[in-house]
Amino acid sequence: xxxxxxxxxxxxxxxxxxxxxxxxxxxxxxxxxxxxxxxxxxxxxxxxxxxxxxxxxxxxxxxxxxxxxxxxxxxxxxxxxxxxxxxxxxxxxxxxxxxxxxxxxxxxxxxxxxxxxxxxxxxxxxxxxxxxxxxxxxxxxxxxxxxxxxxxxxxxxxxxxxxxxxxxxxxxxxxxxxxxxxxxxxxxxxxxxxxxxxxxxxxxxxxxxxxxxxxxxxxxxxxxxxxxxxxxxxxxxxxxxxxxxxxxxxxxxxxxxxxxxxxxxxxxxxxxxxxxxxxxxxxxxxxxxxxxxxxxxxxxxxxxxxxxxxxxxxx
Amino acid sequence: xxxxxxxxxxxxxxxxxxxxxxxxxxxxxxxxxxxxxxxxxxxxxxxxxxxxxxxxxxxxxxxxxxxxxxxxxxxxxxxxxxxxxxxxxxxxxxxxxxxxxxxxxxxxxxxxxxxxxxxxxxxxxxxxxxxxxxxxxxxxxxxxxxxxxxxxxxxxxxxxxxxxxxxxxxxxxxxxxxxxxxxxxxxxxxxxxxxxxxxxxxxxxxxxxxxxxxxxxxxxxxxxxxxxxxxxxxxxxxxxxxxxxxxxxxxxxxxxxx
Numbered sequence: 001x002x003x004x005x006x007x008x009x010x011x012x013x014x015x016x017x018x019x020x021x022x023x024x025x026x027x028x029x030x031x032x033x034x035x036x037x038x039x040x041x042x043x044x045x046x047x048x049x050x051x052x053x054x055x056x057x058x059x060x061x062x063x064x065x066x067x068x069x070x071x072x073x074x075x076x077x078x079x080x081x082x083x084x085x086x087x088x089x090x091x092x093x094x095x096x097x098x099x100x101x102x103x104x105x106x107x108x109x110x111x112x113x114x115x116x117x118x119x120x121x122x123x124x125x126x127x128x129x130x131x132x133x134x135x136x137x138x139x140x141x142x143x144x145x146x147x148x149x150x151x152x153x154x155x156x157x158x159x160x161x162x163x164x165x166x167x168x169x170x171x172x173x174x175x176x177x178x179x180x181x182x183x184x185x186x187x188x189x190x191x192x193x194x195x196x197x198x199x200x201x202x203x204x205x206x207x208x209x210x211x212x213x214x215x216x217x218x219x220x221x222x223x224x225x226x227x228x229x230x231x232x233x234x235x236x237x238x239x240x241x242x243x244x245x246x247x248x249x250x251x252x253x254x255x256x257x258x259x260x261x262x263x264x265x266x267x268x269x270x271x272x273x274x275x276x277x278x279x280x281x282x283x284x285x286x287x288x289x290x291x292x293x294x295x296x297x298x299x300x301x302x303x304x305x306x307x308x309x310x311x312x313x314x315x
Numbered sequence: 316x317x318x319x320x321x322x323x324x325x326x327x328x329x330x331x332x333x334x335x336x337x338x339x340x341x342x343x344x345x346x347x348x349x350x351x352x353x354x355x356x357x358x359x360x361x362x363x364x365x366x367x368x369x370x371x372x373x374x375x376x377x378x379x380x381x382x383x384x385x386x387x388x389x390x391x392x393x394x395x396x397x398x399x400x401x402x403x404x405x406x407x408x409x410x411x412x413x414x415x416x417x418x419x420x421x422x423x424x425x426x427x428x429x430x431x432x433x434x435x436x437x438x439x440x441x442x443x444x445x446x447x448x449x450x451x452x453x454x455x456x457x458x459x460x461x462x463x464x465x466x467x468x469x470x471x472x473x474x475x476x477x478x479x480x481x482x483x484x485x486x487x488x489x490x491x492x493x494x495x496x497x498x499x500x501x502x503x504x505x506x507x508x509x510x511x512x513x514x515x516x517x518x519x520x521x522x523x524x525x526x527x528x529x530x531x532x533x534x535x536x537x538x539x540x541x542x543x544x545x546x547x548x549x550x551x552x553x554x555x556x557x558x559x560x561x562x563x564x565x566x567x568x569x570x571x572x573x
Contacts (some may be wrong), residue, residue, distance in 0.1 A: 039417040046414040047432045050490070054439055056457070057447035068450040069457055114331050121328025125321065133332045140339050142560045143553070146511030146529055150549040153536055154349055155342035158363050176338040179331065208323045237440045239514060244536065258442040259514055262449060272450070275443035282438045305427055312434045 058279065061272035068269065078273040087273050092249050093257060097277060100253040102167070103242065104235040107174040112228045114175065115182025120216065122183075123190045141180040145240040148177060153244045165247035173241045178234055181313070182227035189223035222296040222310075229289035229311045233282050254278050286311065350374055350546040359540035378547040389531060396527040399477070400509045403484035407505050410485070411493045436490040445483065445518045449473065452519075475522030483519040484509055497570065503563045507556060528552065 061079075065072035075081060080088035087093045118137070122130045140148070152173040156163050163169050201215045217224075239255040246252045252260075255278070258271050289311040294304065348363040351370035364370055381389040418429045436444065451457050452472035459469040472479045488505040495501035513529035526534075528548070535545030 036417065036421055039413055039421065043414045043417045043429070046410060047429075050436055050486075051432065053447035053451055054444065057443065057450055060450065067455075068453065069455055069460065114334060117327045118331025121324045121326070121331070124324040125328055129332070130328060133328075133335055136335050136339060137331075138564050139560070140335065142507065142563055144507050144511035144556065146513065146532060147549050147553050147556075150532060150536065150545065151342035151346045152338075154542075154546060155338075155345045158349065158361075159341070159345050172338055176334065179334065183331065233438065239441060240511075243514070244533075255440055255442045258440075258446055259518060262442075262446060262518055271446060275440060275446050278440045278443055279438075282440070286438050305430060308431065308434065312437050 054279070057272050058276045061269055061276045063269055066268055068272070078269045079277075082270075085268065085270050087270055087277065090270065092252075093270060093274055095250055096252055096254045096257040096274065099167070099251055100236055100255075100278070100281070103170055103174060103238075103253055104232050106171045107178055107235045108228055108232045110171070111175045111179045111231050112182045112224065115179040115227065116186050116220070116224055118179070119183045119186035119190065120212070123187055137180050137183050140176065141184060145177070149173070149240045149244040152176075152241060156245065165245050166251045169245040170242050170251065170253075173245050174235055174238060177238070177241055178231045181230045181234065182224065185227040185230070185310075186220055186223050189220055193219055222293055222300075225292055225296055226289065226310045229285060229292075230313050233285045233289075234313075236278060236281050236285070346546045346550060349543055350550045352543060354540070354543060361543040361546065374543045374547045378544050378551070381544070392526055392528060392531055395525070396510065396529075399481050399484065399527060400506060403481050403488070403509060404502055404506050406481070406485045407489045407492045408498070408502065411489050411501075412498070415493045433490070433493055441487060442514070442518075444487065445515060448483065448486065449518065452479065473519060473521075475520050475524050477525055479519050480516050480525050480527075483515045484512065487512075487515050497566070500563055500566050500570075503559055507559065507563070510552065510556065 060068050060071075062074050062076070063072055064075035064077055078086055080086050083089050087097065122134050122137075152169070153165075156165055156169045156172075163172065197215050197219060198211050201211045206214065237255065238253075239259065242253050243256045243259065246256055254274050258275055261271055290304075290307055293307040293311055297307065345363060348365050348370075349361045351367075351372070351374065352364040353362045353371055353373070354360075378389075381387055382393055383390060414433070418426065418433060422429045452459075454469055454471070458472065462468075462470065470476075488509055491504045491508075492501040495504055511529050511532075513527065513533040516525060516527055516530055532545050532548045532552070535541040535548070538545075
């Protein structure tokens, strides 16, 4: 346990590090019981507990009936067949799907360039101003979402009340909340890259813009791409900010619909369908993110696991 | 030359800095100004006082009385929050640590598979994960069915059951702890969001008898006459969490630098 802690920190990429593995093999006397079957069984139980409920929930979104516990045959009823209560035909559910996609696209398009530029600038600019705002950026990354959401709610209902609660407020809040992903991921990448590529380019006569466009941005492409994936999927799953900043059915995304319809009563299988659509969206983003990251980092050292943990925000 | 170089990087950082200033720093000042502000008696709307010289402590005193006074209605909520979060974090640790330990040390060639399965909950919407348990825990759900097979009569899990709320918090936040290998930072990454959680509680219980500090704050937003108190509470929560937050930042930076 100390061995794991000392050698590996923080990231599951480090969980994947082979160091601990060889150590166990080299010193078998440290584990006199052989393979820890009890621990393995426990881990499988944990995984079952963590994932089987989701599988059941997805399964029952295809149930041809209202029950969540008695299978009545397969149907697309709750997705589009039912003329009233399906996700496709219920205007509120339909609007929620569109709103989630809209918020994800808008937030990603604004937050990623903003965060990447911030990371590049703050990495080179020395002084109290960049140091302060670098701290503010990290603070925005660790602050509990409710406290941030409350501040957004108050600023849009008092000081900036010209921005009414609704899509604009949601996008402004989500960008502020998510801009730390590109800012932090790109800064981490800049630190690993070091200054030598840029210095070489500058020695060969490239000016600032050329260094940025021809050298830095291509080298940062995997990090920028990974942060875009993180922001996009983060917005799909976001709840607190959009809950506090949405104002009507037209600007309420899927997560808030599931929450507000469910509590206090059974929302029925259409909600399971809505949740399954969210899940499918996230999975599509993960697959795109994984394949894209692997393509962008071709020729670099690193495994599929590194790609996976990076786009999960743990790399 | 040196100067022009500097201007270039300043220009790159500027949009992000301005954005954070207007939409992160100013909003917090707004909350502070409302917390230290006055109440418009006629509309029961909070009046922000922007000048610190004329700040009033009446809202803070009201909240303090609610929390610690002799007839404090918020006192039990505070105690409940601490108990729930402490229990849930402890359970997260007891359940999560063995699993993380196994995958880190003994998973061998199947490490990839285990990691994918451990990370999977991150990609599943929190609300979907809660919805799944609402289905299972409902009166006719699989949990009560399973209890029925061993002769136990159905339990009312939803609608005010403390155990369900703690269970929901564990289920909701344990993936974060599992992926963080250092115990203290792992605990922080579960404790910080749990203290601001109102949705887990609201979805799995919704009863006043289980409400936490997050529910209190969320309920005060948009409620005439109480908004300023919501502002005070969220500022107090921030104040309490500031030290753990800064510790978390320093600890993760130290780990990353290694």
